[in-house]
Amino acid sequence: MTMPEPEVQPSGAQELARDLVVIPDRRLPLVPNIGVIGGTESVLVIDTGLGLTNAEKVLAFATEFARGRRLYLTTTHFHPEHAFGAQVFAGAATFLVNRAQAEDLAAKGPGYLEMFKGLDEVVARRLEGVQPAAPDLVYDTRYDLDLGGRVVELRATGRAHSKGDQVITVPGDGVMFTGDLVEAGQFSIFPWFPPHDTDVSGTRWLAVMERLMAEKPRIVVPGHGEVGGPERLADVRDYLRLLRDETWVRRDSGVGEETIAAEVRAVMLARYPQWDGQEWIEKGVGCLCTEHAA
Template sequence: MAAFTIPDPVVDTDDVLELAADLVVMPNRGRQLVPNIGIVGGTHSVLVVETGMGPRNAENVLAFATEYAKGRRLYLTTTHFHPEHAFGAQAFAGEATYLVNGAQAEDLAVKGAGYLQMFRGLGESVARRLDGVVPAVPDLVYDDAHELDLGGRVVRMRATGRAHSKGDQVVTVPDAGVMFTGDLVEAGQFAIFPWFPPHDTDVSGVRWIEVMERLVRQDPRVVVPGHGEVGDAGLLTDVHDYLRLLRDETWRRRDSATARETIVEEVRALMIERHPEWEGREWIESGVGCLCAEHGA
């Protein structure tokens, strides 16, 4: 990734959105490289979903969560290993139990150092936020599913299998009808394809579509995307339909032996025509690249 200027990716812990009783979100409010962060409470425990970019952001999130918990036990989970979601977990050491699925734990261990180096190249403000980061080792690792009892409220964690990353996790709060998707879903933005051959090719557009089909069937009341505004189940449908169209238009051109450059140009133009208001147009090309590699594989 080439270096460019990004505003300081600071998490605003003063501006929270209440989604249900004892359940709030720190919305990213359109800030680049700032995730939506959840705080979910039960009678005896509180779960934090995502850390923000780097230890300083995470320390502020932890301070908010500690005050919010008022003596309740703290847990932390992250939807996947990417830096703005998980590279603050070290700040929670000794204060919260950090739990993720096995594939995400492997991503942290195997890819953490490489992503740390890559993200530091995004600009000075990001590099400062990542100063002193050591990818955390989770305290508890589950295989495919985990039920976390917070006291009168059970939170479901489900590993989706390879999609946006190898270790994606969806976190749902059934009694509130709330689903945290991480970067499987973005609001008002083209799907982020971290397709960086030969360094990282774990993203799968084909499997991502299958994951979205399952999530759509769950029909949650509220969807908290990785980035962008909190919405309803329509966000899931939007991403599913976009990914299917991206796949179909890419594969149709690939079948006709169209040159790669032409496929990118034509598909990019079509996607922008369909969604002129969406941000992140640079991710269309990497999505095409991923799907070209998966076609016929």
């Protein structure tokens, strides 16, 4: 079956706080939740959507939203539906990310571009003309962006879903954008593709979730799925903990990885029968098997 068009629809933007909206993913594959945050002087866009056409629509929406204010763009991590539209913003916005993400874009961007083009003809068409963009501004671990009367905190989390994950928070409103560190109603995406990409870490991801929960956000915007409260973080924390424990107890017993994956999959489907993305369970098991002795 051909997948549905991964189309961003800015007309569906929802207000989360004053001068702060999210363009929802509408539960479509390869469509992220996109944030637009305003201050008195500047506006920050979070993620671009997949490809140039989506990014053009996001830029048009942000430009109208800004009404003359300066534009910034950041991306939660380098994966295509989040960052592979950044070139559209060149000259119109300042593109800033953390250093680890910039390195991911440079080193892995071209490979991921080709991999995603091979997923489906719909995706390939969306990615025509795309080139991974180089950021204008790079920070190491922390960056406070003053939009004018509103400071947005950009924080590199360290290796988890990817090496370059970034969380964006608006402290004054209690809003947190997590990218794919959090999905709602979906099994966590483990981009575990040995030997080509093994940067994802289940154990570090779990530690990141504990830290994010300690910040006690009021609103959590996941990479994909419905916006919610702090329970979004707890759901992922609990899933990752269960995935780790069920994998490791079988690893301790000397069970083979194929058997572990089948048994753990059954446990997870019984626990979370309504969740999408079942194909990521085995990827998570494979990752955690390698971290068993860590």
